[in-house]
Amino acid sequence: MIRIAIPNKGRLHEPTLAIFKDAGLPVYGGGNESRQLIAKTSDPDITFIFARAADIPLFVEEGTADLGITGLDLVVERGASIECLTDLKYGSSRLVLAVPESSPITKVEDLAGKRIATEFPEITRNFFKEKNIDVEVIEVSGACEMTPHIGVADAIVDITSSGTTMMINKLRPVSQVFESKVYLIANKDSLKQKDKISDVKTAIESVLLAKTKRYIMMNVPAGNLKDVEKIIPGMNGPTIMEVEAPEPTFAVHAVVEADQIFVLIRKLKIVGARDILVLPIERLIP
Numbered sequence: 001m002i003r004i005a006i007p008n009k010g011r012l013h014e015p016t017l018a019i020f021k022d023a024g025l026p027v028y029g030g031g032n033e034s035r036q037l038i039a040k041t042s043d044p045d046i047t048f049i050f051a052r053a054a055d056i057p058l059f060v061e062e063g064t065a066d067l068g069i070t071g072l073d074l075v076v077e078r079g080a081s082i083e084c085l086t087d088l089k090y091g092s093s094r095l096v097l098a099v100p101e102s103s104p105i106t107k108v109e110d111l112a113g114k115r116i117a118t119e120f121p122e123i124t125r126n127f128f129k130e131k132n133i134d135v136e137v138i139e140v141s142g143a144c145e146m147t148p149h150i151g152v153a154d155a156i157v158d159i160t161s162s163g164t165t166m167m168i169n170k171l172r173p174v175s176q177v178f179e180s181k182v183y184l185i186a187n188k189d190s191l192k193q194k195d196k197i198s199d200v201k202t203a204i205e206s207v208l209l210a211k212t213k214r215y216i217m218m219n220v221p222a223g224n225l226k227d228v229e230k231i232i233p234g235m236n237g238p239t240i241m242e243v244e245a246p247e248p249t250f251a252v253h254a255v256v257e258a259d260q261i262f263v264l265i266r267k268l269k270i271v272g273a274r275d276i277l278v279l280p281i282e283r284l285i286p
């Protein structure tokens, strides 16, 4: 049995359900936000448990869950001893040291002897300890941006991605403290004992790889085939099939980089390709 802990709400909930669905493991029962706590999947050996992202590192460390999806910031903050298997490419964020816009503080050293409010006390303490700067860390459980404006702290260390919340709260970043990504994480013992974990990892990674590729199909007059082959990179070269058509014609299929499609189609039209179709790929297993 494999138990996978996934965030029951918040910004990671939907993209996590989506990536498992694409990987062939849809959640039975819909995984509605923060109400359903356990769900079966299409594999009788795999069960999802829904938890707060902040609790998942320890659930995975102690083996309550064999696998989990959560942010590296939460793993490090809790000092969880787990394996980070795969960067899931969504939810990247930064922990940033910030002060009120009106503050005279401009660099990290100016924080010596000051008070810093944060939801990440361990990461914050380590950051300043490594710089030999003595600060007072005040742990809060949310609304961190308010603390410097009400005299609770002189600065904050908080999570950010667009920077909108800090700007709205008239906070000026001073330094980046930590860079975070969302990972598929694993319990160390489970990783050794449960083969199915590598199946889950491969399935997830096949979805991530497929998102960067497109499947392209076209018809090419025989006389233009060489010019088209020069343009189509393909993974191991294009697939070429003869087409039943009034004139000698070939169907050319290939897997290409998604971010090359716009330029590629323009070039293919110039060398005579027609009836060009571009399709998404659900999974790509090299």
Ligand SMILES: Nc1ncnc2c1ncn2[C@@H]1O[C@H](COP(=O)(O)OP(=O)(O)OP(=O)(O)O)[C@@H](O)[C@H]1O
Residues within 6 Å of the ligand: 009, 010, 011, 012, 013, 053, 054, 070, 071, 072, 073, 074, 091, 092, 093, 159, 160, 161, 162, 180, 181, 182
């Ligand atoms: N503003 C953000 N931008 C990008 N990623 C974020 C942001 N806030 C949090 N994350 C990432 O999402 C993970 C989960 O964040 P968090 O624990 O705050 O839950 P949430 O998704 O914000 O839901 P809630 O905070 O309402 O419980 C974090 O570990 C972090 O990696």
Ligand SMILES: O=P(O)(O)OC[C@H]1O[C@H](OP(=O)(O)OP(=O)(O)O)[C@H](O)[C@@H]1O
Residues within 6 Å of the ligand: 011, 142, 143, 159, 160, 161, 162, 163, 164, 165, 166
């Ligand atoms: O840089 P930004 O894009 O503005 O994101 C920063 C905000 O994101 C997180 O809040 P979230 O939206 O997760 O709500 P929460 O406070 O309930 O966690 C974090 O607590 C910040 O408030």
Ligand SMILES: [Mg+2]
Residues within 6 Å of the ligand: 010
């Ligand atoms: Mg949040």
